[in-house]
Amino acid sequence: MITSYESFIASDEKKAPIEIQYIQKGISGNQQYEKEFNEALIQGNGPDIITLNNTWLPRYKNKIYPLDGGAKTAQEYQRKFVDVVSSDFLEGNKIYAMPLSLDTLALYYNIDILNSAGIFDPPRTWDEFNEAVRKLTVRDEKGNIKRAGAAIGT
Numbered sequence: 001m002i003t004s005y006e007s008f009i010a011s012d013e014k015k016a017p018i019e020i021q022y023i024q025k026g027i028s029g030n031q032q033y034e035k036e037f038n039e040a041l042i043q044g045n046g047p048d049i050i051t052l053n054n055t056w057l058p059r060y061k062n063k064i065y066p067l068d069g070g071a072k073t074a075q076e077y078q079r080k081f082v083d084v085v086s087s088d089f090l091e092g093n094k095i096y097a098m099p100l101s102l103d104t105l106a107l108y109y110n111i112d113i114l115n116s117a118g119i120f121d122p123p124r125t126w127d128e129f130n131e132a133v134r135k136l137t138v139r140d141e142k143g144n145i146k147r148a149g150a151a152i153g154t
Contacts, residue, residue, distance in 0.1 A: 023047075054088040057096055066094035 009020045025033060030053055040046045041063050052060070067073070074093040078086050081099060089097040109122050117136050123129040133149030140146050 051100060052097065054097075057089060061091070061096060064096065066091075066096050067098075069093075069095065 005022055009022055012018070013020055025036065034053075034056065037046070037050060037052070041060075046063070071093045074090060074095060077090060077095050082102065085099045085102070089095060089099070107122065113136060114120070114122065114132070117132070119132050119135060123132045129150070136147070136149035137145060138147040
């Protein structure tokens with residue numbers, strides 16, 4: 001991952017009289033990453049820039065600085081990004097984060113398979129979804145799954 005940032009860092013160092021130190025954290029899991037971030041803040045050694053989870057902002061908003069720019073920049077931000085980005089990272093005219101990626105989840109279904117299981121409308125709630133998964137899952141005589149009722153990534 002560090003190589004993806006090297007050209008960005010080199011470009012910024014040429015534009016401004018600054019030296020950027022990039023530290024890639026080899027931490028597995030958000031809990032450990034957040035713990036180290038929180039400890040750095042407590043010790044007064046928090047980073048200038050960090051990659052963080054969108055759900056963290058409410059916990060850390062009073063410990064981090066928004067980006068400079070004011071109303072004009074906030075309006076540009078709202079124009080350039082989908083609404084969920086603004087709702088996660090924009091408060092008033094204060095921008096607290098720039099999106100690195102966006103994971104849009106969607107449910108795709110095979111209507112023929114649903115209908116063959118007696119399901120004539122796609123599920124609309126988690127309870128309906130879980131019931132549909134039970135009906136759609138096909139197992140062999142040993143109980144092994146031959147066809148999963150749903151395939152969901154992590």
